[in-house]
Amino acid sequence: MAKESSFDVVSVVDMQEVDNACQQASREIAQRYDLKGTGAALALSKKEGTIRIDAPSEFVAGQVRDVLGSKLTRRGIDLAAVRWSDPVAAGGTTVRQTGAVVQGIDQDTAKRIAKDVRDLKLKAKATVEGDKLRVSSASRDTLQSVIASLKERDYGQPLQFVNYR
Incomplete structure (x- = not known):
């Protein structure tokens, strides 16, 4: 695997x-x-x-x-x-x-981002961990497309994408 x-x-x-x-x-x-x-x-x-x-x-x-x-x-x-x-x-x-x-992502915004990741119909899983959101997938290309999609949307606060591994 x-x-x-x-x-x-x-x-x-x-x-x-x-x-x-x-x-x-x-x-x-x-x-x-x-x-x-x-x-x-x-x-x-x-x-x-x-x-x-x-x-x-x-x-x-x-x-x-x-x-x-x-x-x-x-x-x-x-x-x-x-x-x-x-x-x-x-x-x-x-x-x-x-x-x-604004410091951190509140629960409502995190749930909205997770829902948007699910709606992309890609094989990626988003989980809320406190004031951040972790997105994981087996394919790095899938993660790149999730990042590109999230950058296009407006959530009312700036988002950064860190710990890419």
């Missing part, structure tokens, strides 16, 4: 890169002519995996989010890895918006 090959589907974000991007964005906000002196601030909580924007208006909060987005993209982090909440009034005329950095 042939040895089974497998790979893992994960959703992992390097928090150090997120921290670097937040620091760069904070420096740019402090120096940019249209944002200087507006009171806009950007804060990252690495422990909780959240980014908080404090701004005087929703427009300025959007500008800060755009600056942060450009820095995240430059550092190789997919923008779908951050889920933004709606802006909330935070006293006076200020607005607060928080973004959660």
Whole structure:
């Protein structure tokens, strides 16, 4: 019997890169002519995996989010890895918006990915293991076609394919 090959589907974000991007964005906000002196601030909580924007208006909060987005993209982090909440009034005329950095695949998304792998009608088996998904098959070509199919679909978060063996 042939040895089974497998790979893992994960959703992992390097928090150090997120921290670097937040620091760069904070420096740019402090120096940019249209944002200087507006009171806009950007804060990252690495422990909780959240980014908080404090701004005087929703427009300025959007500008800060755009600056942060450009820095995240430059550092190789997919923008779908951050889920933004709606802006909330935070006293006076200020607005607060928080973004959660997505780490791991939740159970619903993992079940949806496993169902999509089964619907491909290939000889591949997908099993959910905590916050990741393992796909195994006897044929490496089958695994390559599963990876290609999963890359085409949108699951609302970035997916990486690791431990290919």
